[in-house]
Amino acid sequence: MAQVINTNSLSLMAQNNLNKSQSSLGTAIERLSSGLRINSAKDDAAGQAISNRFTANIKGLTQASRNANDGISLAQTTEGALNEVNDNLQNIRRLTVQSQNGSNSSSDLQSIQDEITQRLNEINRISEQTDFNGVKVLSGDQKLTIQVGANDGETIDIDLKNINASTLAWINSVLLMVLMLVKLERLQLQ
Known part of the structure; x- marks a missing residue:
């Protein structure tokens, strides 16, 4: 006796079409839920490569922006400190001029010197x-x-200098020497 195998070709074709439809539906739902046109390289390989490059560039620029903001904050902190130093220097100058008053007693001069030392x-x-x-x-x-761009070499350098009473006194001494030389030159020209 011969065996007969029956197949329902319409059923197989319907199952195949159902599998394709479910796969397409899954891809459509993935795109809808993510909001992206390209979810993987199989969707669009070239588009995925371009998207990855843009994403890397955006992340680099975002970090560069944070770096620049840190640099600005550093500069503002330094500026605030220098403003305080400047205020103290202005007060020292005022006290120095005040000390040149001939009517000051020795205790007045000592008080002025103590305040200058405190400053x-x-x-x-x-x-x-x-x-x-x-x-x-x-x-x-x-x-x-400070890296301020998305690419190598896009940097800004900030030079910080040692600022204290000794370095300021040295700078002041040099400036006074220059002023004295200018005055001497003027006297010689007269």
Whole structure:
């Protein structure tokens, strides 16, 4: 006796079409739920590569923006400290002019000198204690490089200098010497 195998070709074709429809439906639902046209490289390989490059560039620019904001904050911190140093220097200058008054007693002069010493100590304290994110911004010569672009080499350098009472006194001495030389030249020209 011969065996007969019956197949329902219409049923097989319907199942195949159902599987294709479910696969397409799954892809459509994935796109709808993610909001993306390309969810994987199989959707569009070239588009995926372009998308990956743009995504990397965006992430780099986002971090560069954060870096630039950190640099701005560092500069603002330094500026605030320098404003305080400047205020102290202006007060020292005022006290120095006040000390030149011939009517001051020796105790007045000592009080003025004590205040000048306190102001100089305050300048040193500001220099030693002002920091941004662990970086002492006024107590050492150093260069900070900040990445401000998405690509290599897109940087800004910030040069930090040692600012304290000693360095300011040295700068002031040099300026006074230059002024004296200018005055001497003027006297010689007369």
